[in-house]
Amino acid sequence: WSPMLTCFRFPRHLLASALRRFQGRLSAGAAIVLALALFGAHPTTPLRAEDPPRPSQVVIQPGDTLSDIAVRFYGSPAAVERILSANRLSDANVIVTGTRLVLPAGTPPAAxxxxxxxxxxxxxxxxxxxxxxxxxxxxxxxxxxxxxxxxxxxxxxxxxxxxxxxxxxxxxxxxxPASPGRSLAGQRICLDPGHGGKSEPGAAYTFPSREVLREADVTLDIATTLRAWLQADGAVVTMTRTTDTFVPLIDRAAICNMAGAAIMVSVHLNADKSTAWDGAMALFGKVVDRRLAETLNAALQLGLGRNAPSAPFTAFGAQQFDGAVLLNTLMPAVIVEPVFITNPGEAQALIAPTAQATSRRNQIVLETYRGIRMYFAGS
Incomplete structure (x- = not known):
């Protein structure tokens, strides 16, 4: 195989997962997964300062912000300044997943x-x-x-x-208000963060430090933040998973179908044995999927190519792929592969979470969001 032909072979994790499309029924836990995805977990009241026990430290998770952490453990975003001071941080918008933060004792300012x-x-x-x-x-x-x-x-x-x-x-x-500024008002969108759980980590990149960057973790962070952007624009969003959990492909399609989604976007990262490859790709399975795939791919290629950590950023375009999650959905569906996690420059850039506004992950969120808006604008 030539390098160019190799790059068009689809990642092994997608091909292996596609075999599951022949399952006849939902798995035993599918009903629980479906209920959680459609209706969400029951909201919980944030811990107040007087509610013991509050841990002395917390590890930053993907998608966390200091405001989230302040509300979760103190009941008010006013505690952000105290957390910054206790950890000698200068910028509330620059925090790194995996960092351990000290949670100072006492109560936040009465704001x-x-x-x-x-x-x-x-x-x-x-x-x-x-x-x-x-x-x-x-x-x-x-x-x-x-x-x-x-x-x-x-x-x-x-x-x-x-x-x-x-x-x-x-x-x-x-x-x-539902105004022209909220261009997605009322649109039902299903987001599918690729892979999940110990058995389906997806592709991965191992750094010299032996730290491993898992596709499943990155896609969940990207999809979670993308959901917030879409909801802020008026969309009704369903997620096929909201935690690091394995969900069979046939169940993911069923969740989107039951939600009555207008479109489904499955978020993945590409991979190849050659670490030199990078570029955006979108996969479609049905004829009705093609315009969605072409629109999102155009947005990702143009937007991410401008800030690619290494060159060239190859335009792979929209490709046909008989994936289970594509063929079993009743609406236009697409698998987006914005960048190659196996590219060292991309892997390094993908470490920073979407909580950092200038991160590569947040660039992917932005361009996917733009692509979705472009698709509905052209409907």
């Missing part, structure tokens, strides 16, 4: 805040966010102060911002 958050969308401003979420642009300085932002013009798409409790006659902020 009048809520636990609501908003995800910064492309071209957002603090004034626009304040107007949309709180009903007035006058709240922009308050949002800035609450999140430690010193320059209101320097916010990055993908950031998670804590929102203050609205003052005055209105006791809580109004929901964002």
């Amino acid at each position: 009048s805040t809520s636990t609501r958050q908003v995800v910064v969308l492309p071209d957002d401003t603090l004034s626009g966010i304040a107007e949309r979420a709180l009903g007035s642009a006058a709240y922009a300085p308050t949002i800035a102060a609450l999140n430690g932002i010193t320059d209101e013009n320097r916010i990055v798409a993908g950031m998670k911002l804590a929102l203050p409790a609205a003052a005055g006659a209105r006791s809580s902020p109004p929901p964002a």
Whole structure:
């Protein structure tokens, strides 16, 4: 096989998984997985400072932000500054998955805040966010102060911002209206983070330090943040998995079908024996899938190619693939392979979680989000 032909062979983990498409029925645990994916776990109340016991340390998980951690263990995002100080950190938006944080004792400042958050969308401003979420642009300085932002013009798409409790006659902020600014309002989208569980880690990259970067972990982080972006744009989003759990392919398709999704996007990372390969690819199984695959691939290739850590960033295009999750879904479906996890430069760039707004993972979220918006705009 020539190198070019080799690069078009699909990853072994996808081919092996495709064999499961001939399963006749859902697995024994499918009903539980389906219920959790469709309806989500019952919300829990964040621990308050007086609720023992609070651990003295916490390990940052994929998708975590300091605001999330502050709310989880102190009941208020106002504790972010104390966590920063205790860990000698200077930037609340730069934290690394796997880092162990000290949780200082005591209670957070008695600030009048809520636990609501908003995800910064492309071209957002603090004034626009304040107007949309709180009903007035006058709240922009308050949002800035609450999140430690010193320059209101320097916010990055993908950031998670804590929102203050609205003052005055209105006791809580109004929901964002279904307006042209929320172009995905009412659209049902199913996101499928590829692989999962000890038996299906997907492709992987082992660094000289012997640290292993697993595809399943990266795809879950990307899909989770993408869900937040889509929901902020008005979409109704279902996930086939929300934890590091194995879900059979036939069950993933069933979850999306039961959700009545308009489209399904399965998030993967590509891999090859040659570490030189990099580039975006999208896979489609049905005729109806093709436009979705071509649209997302175009967005990923153009957007990610501009900031690729190594050259060349090959345009693999949209390719036909008889994958189980594609053939068993009732809606247009696509498997996106934005980059090669086996490329050393990409692997290094993929370490940083989506919580870091400038991370490679967050770039993938942004371009996938743009591709989805382009698809619906052309419907």
